[in-house]
Amino acid sequence: MASNITAKITFNPAATAARLTAANKTAQRWLDSEVLKDCTPYVPRLTGALEQSGIFGTVIGSGEIVYNSPYARYQYYGKVMVDPETGAAGFLTSDGWFSRPGVAKMLTSRDLTYSTQSHPKATRMWFEVAKSINKPKWLAGVKMLGGGG
Numbered sequence: 001m002a003s004n005i006t007a008k009i010t011f012n013p014a015a016t017a018a019r020l021t022a023a024n025k026t027a028q029r030w031l032d033s034e035v036l037k038d039c040t041p042y043v044p045r046l047t048g049a050l051e052q053s054g055i056f057g058t059v060i061g062s063g064e065i066v067y068n069s070p071y072a073r074y075q076y077y078g079k080v081m082v083d084p085e086t087g088a089a090g091f092l093t094s095d096g097w098f099s100r101p102g103v104a105k106m107l108t109s110r111d112l113t114y115s116t117q118s119h120p121k122a123t124r125m126w127f128e129v130a131k132s133i134n135k136p137k138w139l140a141g142v143k144m145l146g147g148g149g
Helices: 011-042 049-057 072-077 124-143
Strands: 079-082 091-093 096-098 106-111
Touching: 011 049, 011 124, 049 072, 072 079
Parallel strands: none
Antiparallel strands: 079 106, 091 096
């Protein structure tokens, strides 16, 4: 004996979009936090100010990791940068290192040397290093939290 089954399916695009948007925001917040955490062992550390600038400079969930210390770019690319007029990277004064204000420095081919006392794995381009190690974990987490897995 055959029986019929009738089903009515109602699709609510707005509700589906809201759920996906919320999941994507959760995934982005998780990813931003993981990237900061996974970069930490590779961020050069002397006083901790560079590391802290990543925490305070990043808006979790924005999709952008920002290390906003004045020397973050210099440290990230790992090359000595010098004043184009003086050829010096900076000048040591009784108040610490000094550079001429407002002068854009020139990149040289000389590598920076990083202390590994606090972070033994400290290196230049720390995001790229962290990504090369953690990308599969990051993708899996985003997929799971974003509703794709």
